[in-house]
Amino acid sequence: METTLLLVLDLTGTFAFALNGGLTAVRAVRIDIVGVIALGMITAMGGGIIRDLILNTEPATFHDWRYLAAAGLGALIAFAFGHRMDRLWMPIEVLDAVGLSFFAVTGAMKAVGFGLGPAQAIILGTITAVGGGTVRDALLGRVPSVLSDGLYAVPAFIGALLAVAASLFGLYGPVTAVIAAGVCFLIRMLGIRFGWNAPVPRVWKHRESDSPSEE
Amino acid sequence: METTLLLVLDLTGTFAFALNGGLTAVRAVRIDIVGVIALGMITAMGGGIIRDLILNTEPATFHDWRYLAAAGLGALIAFAFGHRMDRLWMPIEVLDAVGLSFFAVTGAMKAVGFGLGPAQAIILGTITAVGGGTVRDALLGRVPSVLSDGLYAVPAFIGALLAVAASLFGLYGPVTAVIAAGVCFLIRMLGIRFGWNAPVPRVWKHRESDSPSEE
Amino acid sequence: METTLLLVLDLTGTFAFALNGGLTAVRAVRIDIVGVIALGMITAMGGGIIRDLILNTEPATFHDWRYLAAAGLGALIAFAFGHRMDRLWMPIEVLDAVGLSFFAVTGAMKAVGFGLGPAQAIILGTITAVGGGTVRDALLGRVPSVLSDGLYAVPAFIGALLAVAASLFGLYGPVTAVIAAGVCFLIRMLGIRFGWNAPVPRVWKHRESDSPSEE
Numbered sequence: 001m002e003t004t005l006l007l008v009l010d011l012t013g014t015f016a017f018a019l020n021g022g023l024t025a026v027r028a029v030r031i032d033i034v035g036v037i038a039l040g041m042i043t044a045m046g047g048g049i050i051r052d053l054i055l056n057t058e059p060a061t062f063h064d065w066r067y068l069a070a071a072g073l074g075a076l077i078a079f080a081f082g083h084r085m086d087r088l089w090m091p092i093e094v095l096d097a098v099g100l101s102f103f104a105v106t107g108a109m110k111a112v113g114f115g116l117g118p119a120q121a122i123i124l125g126t127i128t129a130v131g132g133g134t135v136r137d138a139l140l141g142r143v144p145s146v147l148s149d150g151l152y153a154v155p156a157f158i159g160a161l162l163a164v165a166a167s168l169f170g171l172y173g174p175v176t177a178v179i180a181a182g183v184c185f186l187i188r189m190l191g192i193r194f195g196w197n198a199p200v201p202r203v204w205k206h207r208e209s210d211s212p213s214e215e
Numbered sequence: 216m217e218t219t220l221l222l223v224l225d226l227t228g229t230f231a232f233a234l235n236g237g238l239t240a241v242r243a244v245r246i247d248i249v250g251v252i253a254l255g256m257i258t259a260m261g262g263g264i265i266r267d268l269i270l271n272t273e274p275a276t277f278h279d280w281r282y283l284a285a286a287g288l289g290a291l292i293a294f295a296f297g298h299r300m301d302r303l304w305m306p307i308e309v310l311d312a313v314g315l316s317f318f319a320v321t322g323a324m325k326a327v328g329f330g331l332g333p334a335q336a337i338i339l340g341t342i343t344a345v346g347g348g349t350v351r352d353a354l355l356g357r358v359p360s361v362l363s364d365g366l367y368a369v370p371a372f373i374g375a376l377l378a379v380a381a382s383l384f385g386l387y388g389p390v391t392a393v394i395a396a397g398v399c400f401l402i403r404m405l406g407i408r409f410g411w412n413a414p415v416p417r418v419w420k421h422r423e424s425d426s427p428s429e430e
Numbered sequence: 431m432e433t434t435l436l437l438v439l440d441l442t443g444t445f446a447f448a449l450n451g452g453l454t455a456v457r458a459v460r461i462d463i464v465g466v467i468a469l470g471m472i473t474a475m476g477g478g479i480i481r482d483l484i485l486n487t488e489p490a491t492f493h494d495w496r497y498l499a500a501a502g503l504g505a506l507i508a509f510a511f512g513h514r515m516d517r518l519w520m521p522i523e524v525l526d527a528v529g530l531s532f533f534a535v536t537g538a539m540k541a542v543g544f545g546l547g548p549a550q551a552i553i554l555g556t557i558t559a560v561g562g563g564t565v566r567d568a569l570l571g572r573v574p575s576v577l578s579d580g581l582y583a584v585p586a587f588i589g590a591l592l593a594v595a596a597s598l599f600g601l602y603g604p605v606t607a608v609i610a611a612g613v614c615f616l617i618r619m620l621g622i623r624f625g626w627n628a629p630v631p632r633v634w635k636h637r638e639s640d641s642p643s644e645e
Contacts, residue, residue: 032413034369035362049269054479056488058271068334083418119498134569139349141356141571147465154464198462203513247628249584250577264484273486283549298633354564356571 013099018044022078040075047131108160125160151191159184228314237293255290262346323375340375366406374399443529452508470505477561538590555590581621589614
């Protein structure tokens with residue numbers, strides 16, 4: 001039953017990432033159905049694929065048709081109904097944060113399982129969570145939002161850090177996994193609610209205070 | 216003899232992809248000889264390398280000097296003679312469509328040979344065909360044309376689908392491979408001739424009908 | 431002792447790449463601390479990771495915490511002190527050229543050690559040296575400078591070529607490695623000093639002579 005719950009959460013996250021990724025792509029530039037499906041699926045599966053490439057193992061989700069189906073369905077909905085989903089923005093963000101939290105924790109623990117050190121596992125957990133959106137934005141020809149705005153990588157990093165720390169003390173299990181993912185989810189949601197941002201280099205702070213109307 | 220024919224077709228496709236990729240890059244932005252050679256070779260070999268990375272195997276074409284030579288030659292011609300090849304646009308498109316068709320079918324069948332399921336094999340065949348051009352466009356800082364304009368991924372997808380379907384029924388062989396590649400080639404050529412496009416999300420149709428002069 | 435020297439040079443190059451990469455990113459676009467750290471580390475480690483992916487082996491530097499630490503430290507300094515490092519431009523370029531030279535030679539020799547042919551080894555050495563900066567620029571949404579301006583890939587290519595040639599004649603060792611890296615370093619430095627560029631396709635030469643104020 002526990003495994004079923006994990007699978008459901010994982011597929012939900014994959015679906016939400018594909019939906020959110022497809023909607024982001026549709027709004028950013030003029031692409032066709034190929035672009036929406038491809039970018040939605042890349043958003044959902046790209047992070048895990050990058051993680052597995054660095055672990056030098058077969059991309060697990062790519063080989064499992066259920067992940068392909070969840071990602072494809074999310075992207076297809078973004079294509080077909082994207083023009084009238086503006087009101088659903090908040091539920092989609094919530095689902096996306098579920099995916100972020102879940103991917104960060106499970107990504108980090110997969111790296112731990114492959115024998116990587118704590119720093120590497122935390123980085124790979126974060127990459128699992130944010131890698132897909134980064135590739136999508138690069139393909140859209142724009143600076144990935146994870147590198148510039150809001151709090152997206154930071155909560156994933158903290159979630160992965162908590163999970164890895166728990167495993168270092170032999171405390172990793174369903175309870176600590178949920179706690180780690182929950183902290184990530186909470187920070188992400190608070191960040192959206194209050195418009196939190198990560199610190200910006202001083203050179204840009206100067207430019208912005210010099211000419212506040214810039215950008 | 217059959218193997219020789221396959222090799223000749225494969226090297227022809229590689230050459231055409233590099234030539235077309237180099238010409239596209241030269242026309243899009245100001246790059247130097249390093250950029251033309253690199254982007255031409257990436258166009259030709261990128262799709263197969265991505266496929267082999269996902270299959271977690273050594274990139275086959277990269278290890279075979281004949282592919283490197285065919286790709287390098289195509290890119291070098293694009294650098295040296297690109298300024299007077301405008302009249303050769305159609306033959307180059309035809310060769311490029313040969314490469315597209317051939318890569319889609321052989322890419323999908325390589326995935327089948329690695330034991331992947333039909334959906335995965337079709338996706339990997341399509342990635343083999345369009346992946347190189349996608350990376351090239353991303354490096355040029357523009358939305359990959361395969362995601363936005365014309366019919367490029369769709370014929371590759373159909374060609375890969377036909378090859379995988381044939382193999383499911385135990386019918387895959389030189390004849391069905393040529394048929395699958397031929398259907399891909401035909402759709403691609405008809406798409407160029409008649410300016411076919413894949414469906415666009417409704418949100419963009421609205422914007423375009425509202426302000427037809429936009430974009 | 432020799433091994434220690436190699437390690438010190440390698441870590442110095444990693445640090446310099448991360449510092450230079452982070453500074454380049456900070457100046458190009460408005461990113462936050464996540465972006466500076468991520469892009470600095472990608473600049474430092476991306477080339478080696480791409481090389482190891484193509485060799486179908488585990489990314490070596492990613493598994494070694496000393497490389498992660500050197501890359502992270504360089505990127506962190508770029509974030510914290512980037513606004514007052516303009517005067518340090520030249521020493522940073524020198525360190526970056528050290529990294530370029532060292533990565534080109536060691537990258538090519540790693541490929542030789544994996545049994546690849548000379549052409550493949552030279553290409554992989556060059557990719558090791560320039561791959562990280564290429565990915566960084568792609569994520570910044572701009573044409574990678576290595577494809578368009580100055581001499582960056584060319585000295586790396588020559589350094590890799592010399593190292594591979596030495597190994598073909600059974601002459602590869604600390605002395606020839608330093609000579610190969612030294613030639614790369616010298617060409618890079620001369621290129622900066624005298625503003626050398628690689629040849630540009632004729633189509634762009636025409637455009638520029640027609641309208642010199644363009645671009």
